[in-house]
Amino acid sequence: MRQVVMAYFGVQHASAEPPAVVTTALARLASTAGGSSRERAHYVDEAGYHTTLEIRYWTDPAEFSSWLADNDFWTVGPANPEAGFFLEVVRPPIQRFETLFSNDRVEGVAVAADRLSGEIQEHGYWGGARDRIPLAQSDTLAPTGAVSAGFSGDLVTIVPNGNLCLIRSGQEWTETDGDERRMYLEEVEPVLRAGMDFLRDDGLPVGCYANRYVRVLAADGNETDKSFGLSWWRGLEDLETWAESHPTHVAIFRAALKYLSTMGPAARLRLYHEVTVAEPTETRFEYLGCHKGTGLLRAL
Ligand code: HEM
Numbered sequence: 001m002r003q004v005v006m007a008y009f010g011v012q013h014a015s016a017e018p019p020a021v022v023t024t025a026l027a028r029l030a031s032t033a034g035g036s037s038r039e040r041a042h043y044v045d046e047a048g049y050h051t052t053l054e055i056r057y058w059t060d061p062a063e064f065s066s067w068l069a070d071n072d073f074w075t076v077g078p079a080n081p082e083a084g085f086f087l088e089v090v091r092p093p094i095q096r097f098e099t100l101f102s103n104d105r106v107e108g109v110a111v112a113a114d115r116l117s118g119e120i121q122e123h124g125y126w127g128g129a130r131d132r133i134p135l136a137q138s139d140t141l142a143p144t145g146a147v148s149a150g151f152s153g154d155l156v157t158i159v160p161n162g163n164l165c166l167i168r169s170g171q172e173w174t175e176t177d178g179d180e181r182r183m184y185l186e187e188v189e190p191v192l193r194a195g196m197d198f199l200r201d202d203g204l205p206v207g208c209y210a211n212r213y214v215r216v217l218a219a220d221g222n223e224t225d226k227s228f229g230l231s232w233w234r235g236l237e238d239l240e241t242w243a244e245s246h247p248t249h250v251a252i253f254r255a256a257l258k259y260l261s262t263m264g265p266a267a268r269l270r271l272y273h274e275v276t277v278a279e280p281t282e283t284r285f286e287y288l289g290c291h292k293g294t295g296l297l298r299a300l
Helices: 020-030 061-070 108-112 178-202 236-245 247-266 295-299
Strands: 005-013 037-044 050-058 084-090 097-101 148-152 155-159 164-172 208-217 223-233 270-278 283-288
Touching: 005 020, 005 061, 020 050, 050 061, 050 108, 050 208, 084 295, 097 108, 108 270, 155 295, 164 236, 178 208, 178 223, 178 247, 208 236, 208 295, 223 236, 223 295, 236 247, 236 270, 283 295
Parallel strands: none
Antiparallel strands: 005 050, 005 084, 037 050, 037 208, 084 283, 097 270, 148 155, 155 283, 164 223, 164 270, 208 223
């Protein structure tokens, strides 16, 4: 495995119930096999739009390209007045991402891996995420250039700055119960939500282009006890600075430490994250009929 594909298919609508165009598109996507794993998630964005994401991973970019050539219906115009569609893709070589788990249940890109490594040394200190990205050993991964846009009919295409950064940071509380569940839902989750709201609404000045705090959906469309923060950043350093020093992540970190020290090894909360730093040629961002605060449109 040399390079992976992380693809986010999004559809948004202002109405509470999904219009027919949305259910039809999601059903069509569901019936189209492809990729090594797929999941669905939902969130309501800063403009109040319901958004459904389908996330797929491929371990071979050539396979993804040929799949997309056969299934390019997602962001084909014309735009529909009832729904906006977007596609956000990064194709990082394996030297450009890392993923970390507090336990042995794999999520995200790790589903495609044969196995997990054992415990690693590069965690438990600020700067650990950078140390886990192989290319960071010889490259500062600093952002370069600017974000630009292309317009073709109703479709807006974004080309990001160099070394754009993506984080997917997940939580699962399925197996928690009693005091542990109460403590997560009442003491940790609200602090996490406040941090996610901050990044969503006020993230731009700290380098966060877009943030979504999403709930993973089961096959029947119901919410599971899994969530993740998904955010696009100008660069890794902006993300590191927020994590290390901004009151919102410091508060998340402290709430988690209190929780983990109370629960000890019996804690059943599961945490993981994946951090990617990608070059513009390794990305694809397309927005069809989306409101102007959607995803990387905010970076313009
Ligand atoms: C309940 C949710 C969360 C908890 C309990 C949590 C806790 C932590 C902990 C304990 C670390 C240190 C990890 C290590 O290297 O050993 C960490 C690092 C980090 N967290 Fe969070 N976090 C949460 C959510 C998030 C979210 C949603 C984001 C961003 C969207 C985020 C961004 C980061 C980043 C970038 C680092 C690495 C910083 C570095 O290596 O310098 N975290 N977090």
